[in-house]
Amino acid sequence: MKRVLFVVKEIEGAEPIGALYVAGCLVRAGHDCKFVGTRGNDVLADVRRYDPDVIAFGTTTGLHRYYLGLAAHLKERHPRAVVLAGGAHPTYFPEAIFSPGVDVVCRGEGEDATVELVDALDRGDDHTRIADLWVKHDGVVYKNGARALRRDLDDIPFPPRELLYAYDDALRLRPLKSFTTNRGCPFPCSYCFNASLVEHYGPSWKKPRIRSPENVVAEIAKVRSDGPLQVVGFRESIFVYEAKWLRRFGELYRGEIGLPYYCHLRADILTEEMVDLLAWSGCHTVNLGIETASPRLANEVLDRRIKMDRLCAGVRMLKKAGVVVFSDNILGIPTGTLEDDLDTLRLNVELDVDYAAATLCTPYPGTGIARFAVESGCFDGDYDKIDDSYYTESVIEFSSPEEKRQIENLHKLFAITVALPALLPVVRRLIKLPTNDFFYALFRAYYLAIHMTDVMPRRPALGEIRDAVLSVFGVYRGTDDNEHPMPTPVPLPTVDVSAAAPAHTEAAAVELVSLTRGPKRTTTARKVHNAREA
Amino acid sequence: MHAKREKARARKWKRRIKAVASIGVALAAGTFLACQRGAETVKREVIDVRARLGGEDASVRYDAADDATTDGDVGTELDAAGDATADAGARRKGSKDASVDVKEHRKGMPVRDNLLE
Numbered sequence: 001m002k003r004v005l006f007v008v009k010e011i012e013g014a015e016p017i018g019a020l021y022v023a024g025c026l027v028r029a030g031h032d033c034k035f036v037g038t039r040g041n042d043v044l045a046d047v048r049r050y051d052p053d054v055i056a057f058g059t060t061t062g063l064h065r066y067y068l069g070l071a072a073h074l075k076e077r078h079p080r081a082v083v084l085a086g087g088a089h090p091t092y093f094p095e096a097i098f099s100p101g102v103d104v105v106c107r108g109e110g111e112d113a114t115v116e117l118v119d120a121l122d123r124g125d126d127h128t129r130i131a132d133l134w135v136k137h138d139g140v141v142y143k144n145g146a147r148a149l150r151r152d153l154d155d156i157p158f159p160p161r162e163l164l165y166a167y168d169d170a171l172r173l174r175p176l177k178s179f180t181t182n183r184g185c186p187f188p189c190s191y192c193f194n195a196s197l198v199e200h201y202g203p204s205w206k207k208p209r210i211r212s213p214e215n216v217v218a219e220i221a222k223v224r225s226d227g228p229l230q231v232v233g234f235r236e237s238i239f240v241y242e243a244k245w246l247r248r249f250g251e252l253y254r255g256e257i258g259l260p261y262y263c264h265l266r267a268d269i270l271t272e273e274m275v276d277l278l279a280w281s282g283c284h285t286v287n288l289g290i291e292t293a294s295p296r297l298a299n300e301v302l303d304r305r306i307k308m309d310r311l312c313a314g315v316r317m318l319k320k321a322g323v324v325v326f327s328d329n330i331l332g333i334p335t336g337t338l339e340d341d342l343d344t345l346r347l348n349v350e351l352d353v354d355y356a357a358a359t360l361c362t363p364y365p366g367t368g369i370a371r372f373a374v375e376s377g378c379f380d381g382d383y384d385k386i387d388d389s390y391y392t393e394s395v396i397e398f399s400s401p402e403e404k405r406q407i408e409n410l411h412k413l414f415a416i417t418v419a420l421p422a423l424l425p426v427v428r429r430l431i432k433l434p435t436n437d438f439f440y441a442l443f444r445a446y447y448l449a450i451h452m453t454d455v456m457p458r459r460p461a462l463g464e465i466r467d468a469v470l471s472v473f474g475v476y477r478g479t480d481d482n483e484h485p486m487p488t489p490v491p492l493p494t495v496d497v498s499a500a501a502p503a504h505t506e507a508a509a510v511e512l513v514s515l516t517r518g519p520k521r522t523t524t525a526r527k528v529h530n531a532r533e534a
Numbered sequence: 535m536h537a538k539r540e541k542a543r544a545r546k547w548k549r550r551i552k553a554v555a556s557i558g559v560a561l562a563a564g565t566f567l568a569c570q571r572g573a574e575t576v577k578r579e580v581i582d583v584r585a586r587l588g589g590e591d592a593s594v595r596y597d598a599a600d601d602a603t604t605d606g607d608v609g610t611e612l613d614a615a616g617d618a619t620a621d622a623g624a625r626r627k628g629s630k631d632a633s634v635d636v637k638e639h640r641k642g643m644p645v646r647d648n649l650l651e
Contacts, residue, residue, distance in 0.1 A: 319542070321538075322538040322541060324545075352546075354545070354546075355549075392636050393636060416553050416557070419549055419550060419552075419553040420550060420553050420554070436564065436568070436634060437563070437564040437567040437571070437634055438560055438561060440567075440634060441559070441561075441563035442557060442564070444560075445556040445557075445559045445560045445563065446552070446553060446556035446560075449552045450549070450552060453552065454548075454549060454552070469559065472560065472563045473562075473563045473566055473567070474563075474566075474570070
């Protein structure tokens with residue numbers, strides 16, 4: 001039995017579902033797992049107490065700086081542990097393996113690869129030939145290919161949330177808990193991480209793998225029996241693809257759960273039957289992407305393959321059925337203009353969207369939008385510039401610094417203007433002001449007010465309201481003292497290992513790679529993928 | 535259907551009230567944050583001026599500036615810091631970073647797929 005410690009930066013937010021699924025499989029395989037947060041906690045002290053064999057974390061781009069810094073710090077002081085990095089960033093950018101402190105990088109879904117890795121470490125076997133992993137061993141990096149996707153999701157154990165509750169019982173008391181119903185996505189949107197998973201797994205990623213309604217409802221019922229639950233949040237890209245599944249889910253959900261739920265959908269795949277079933281089954285809020293009002297940006301740049309009239313029809317159907325519509329919008333799209341973003345604002349007002357969330361376009365590595373941004377000269381390809389949050393500043397270059405500032409200001413005022421359309425005429429003037437604390441505070445105040453009471457309706461505790469108000473004033477509960485500078489990557493020789501061939505017959509070719517960053521990586525990755533496909 | 539429409543209308547009005555309340559909270563918070571940062575800027579400028587005049591150890595300078603701020607010496611120091619303030623003003627006009635502390639605001643921003651709940 002090995003001990004695996006999962007470090008989660010924002011453990012106070014939504015549950016780290018991916019890491020929990022991995023932990024569930026490890027526990028089933030007989031290993032011991034523990035979760036710790038970072039805010040108000042000394043992670044190194046936890047490492048010394050628990051003495052883990054593996055330290056694992058999942059990270060997105062932006063947060064990677066934090067995690068890679070922490071990984072180096074922990075590895076230096078606890079060199080015995082194997083440090084495993086998973087999540088979106090290593091999937092996009094497996095070169096994270098070259099960061100000192102990281103021993104293994106997991107690309108894509110981590111359940112099977114992590115169990116194989118920890119089992120191999122337990123037995124003392126070679127762990128360098130495991131599909132989905134890049135492994136650093138004796139100064140060499142072994143790059144393994146992708147494994148076949150697990151088709152039956154019902155076979156995966158439910159995320160062991162009790163591991164989170166063991167760290168902090170307040171997490172059990174949260175009224176909103178997260179679930180997923182499927183994996184994979186058939187749409188090629190250029191701004192989404194799915195593209196890099198298609199690159200890694202091939203076209204099989206595009207075929208959604210769907211949990212049975214019985215399995216999903218059983219998990220929710222179990223979670224409800226463990227702690228309070230007021231709202232169910234479904235977190236996958238697209239909650240449901242067909243009416244048949246939704247009907248069966250609704251029958252079970254209404255009978256056994258009967259709570260309001262929140263989910264993500266694409267407006268253009270909705271039919272009247274699906275909308276009726278959604279409302280009937282208890283759907284309170286649908287989060288859908290409007291993204292942009294410009295058909296050119298939507299289809300040529302964002303590659304959404306969407307018809308705007310169908311999108312609008314879907315939103316109107318949801319509104320008519322009494323479902324709260326929470327729209328996602330992307331401002332500052334490469335080659336777009338301020339006028340395009342103002343059109344997007346007007347479209348949200350026209351559709352009477354209940355909450356219009358806006359984000360600043362962020363070219364994550366491995367995505368089509370990153371390639372496009374670099375090719376069109378709107379981004380220099382330095383992914384370390386990408387922020388933890390896509391709600392602060394844009395890394396995209398526009399026609400002038402003034403235009404960029406106006407787009408960033410519009411982003412802060414977007415949601416409130418959709419709520420109060422009377423502000424529309426003054427917004428044009430307001431966004432010309434210098435960036436200021438009021439815009440930031442307004443963005444956060446309205447975001448928190450709506451999320452706590454409307455989008456995910458629940459009875460917030462007094463302490464929660466107090467913390468939310470204080471956070472608008474820049475006062476936060478607990479500090480995070482685990483921040484360390486991100487180390488400089490160290491180039492190492494690499495060995496390409498094909499996943500298809502058995503490990504012992506593989507003729508590995510050793511090559512020295514430079515730490516190429518940016519679009520070159522994606523080209524290389526595509527070549528590797530194409531060669532594998534061939 | 536009528537009940538649904540009524541419910542939707544009520545929800546819309548509630549949302550507008552929340553939006554107006556958010557503007558109120560944001561005005562207070564924005565003013566608070568700007569003043570707080572203003573005080574910090576003054577403190578930093580006092581340190582700069584002292585460094586230019588004296589060149590003591592940085593930690594001593596910081597403590598001294600702290601004392602100056604709390605003892606109400608800021609006014610006199612500000613006279614001496616006139617040119618430094620002008621520099622800072624120029625910086626603020628030229629650089630967006632000077633007008634807000636993005637790093638501080640980032641702490642309160644929702645993280646991807648990790649909505650503050």
